[in-house]
Amino acid sequence: MATPTLNTERLLLEPYSPADEDAFVELFQxxxxxxxxxxxxxxxxxxxxxxxxxxxxxxxxxxxxxxxVRHDGRLIGHAEIKPTEEVSGHELVYALEPDAWGHGFGTEIARALIAYGHDVLGLTEVHATVAAENTASLVLLDRLGFRYVRDIAEDDGTTTRVLTRSAAADTADEAPEAAAGQPL
Incomplete structure (x- = not known):
């Protein structure tokens, strides 16, 4: 199944095109x-x-x-949902350019990925791994019903938090928009 296009209130999540290379590199640089x-x-x-x-x-x-991830036609971020051994399931990943932080875009992306994981992929859980110092993402994910599972001690001495959100939280959680934007 090819990657579908997803729409949120303000964002378009669509497969990359070759023309996106420079913007992609700029984001990750x-x-x-x-x-x-x-x-x-x-x-x-x-x-x-x-x-x-x-x-x-x-x-x-x-x-x-x-x-x-596009806003008003411009690439402002990256998103994915992928299986990873680290969490023994599917992990959502997203990144936004700094100018897009603090506008609720991270919340829109995370909600779209959660819904896609549960509704389209049929996952009972979606996971996230977040640097323990990345408080903006930790707060955002907590507001969206993610719960702490465990810590991973990284080789460089940092800690990564593993968080999980179950499909059962979909009906119980109507979280308000969070003002966050840090990538996972």
Missing amino acids: DTRVSRWMGDGTKSEAEDRAMFQRVFSKVYAQELFDVWA
């Missing part, structure tokens, strides 16, 4: 964003290679869903 993503900031060449893998591997083999 911003250390304010990449410090929260995976192993942190990578070289420009590594980010370009990662963008190419979205097409040559992820989309081509339909491994998982990856979206360009």
Whole structure:
């Protein structure tokens, strides 16, 4: 199944196009964003290679869903939901450019990914992994019904929090819009 287009109140989540490469690289080269993503900031060449893998591997083999996040036609972020061994299930991931922080876009993205995971993929749980220092994302996810599961001690001495949200929370949680925007 190819990655579908998702719409929120203000955002369009759609598969990347080759023309998005420079904006993608710019997003991940911003250390304010990449410090929260995976192993942190990578070289420009590594980010370009990662963008190419979205097409040559992820989309081509339909491994998982990856979206360009647009507001008013401009790429402002990245989103995905993917299976990971670290959480023994599907993890949602998103990143927003710093100018998009504090406008509730993170909440819109997270809600769209939660709904997609539960309603389309049929997942009973969705997970998130967040640096313990990333309080904005931790607060946002708490407001959306994610619950703390455990900590992972990373090789560099930092701590990553594992959070889970069950499908049962969908009917019990009508969380208000959170003003957050830090990527997971």
